[in-house]
Amino acid sequence: MSESIDIDKLAKLSRLTLSEREAAQAKERLQELLKLMENLKELDLKNVEPMVADEASALREDIPLQGFSHKQAFMNAPQEENHHFAIPKVI
Secondary structure (H helix, E strand, O other): OOOOOOHHHHHHHOOOOOOHHHHHHHHHHHHHHHHHHHHHHOOOOOOOOOOOOOHHHOOOOOOOOOOOOHHHHOOOOOOEEOOEEOOOOOO
16 A cells, blocks of 8 residues: 555544544554455456345435524534635635
């Protein structure tokens, strides 16, 4: 695996505060997960039939539910501007 995992960047993007020990554990676990995903690429699936969902896994009926209040929706937002999430400009 040639890619390196930048745990500090991932933690910052996820708004997580990790100790050095937690960061090391997270990096190790992510590397193991990526290795497993690489192993899946090696499988020959040419003769495998696609799975078909049965009636037991049918989608639920679309019923409208009560949504979040404005206060609830923006409770953890780092910044809000005119009732919208404010994010840094990305070009």
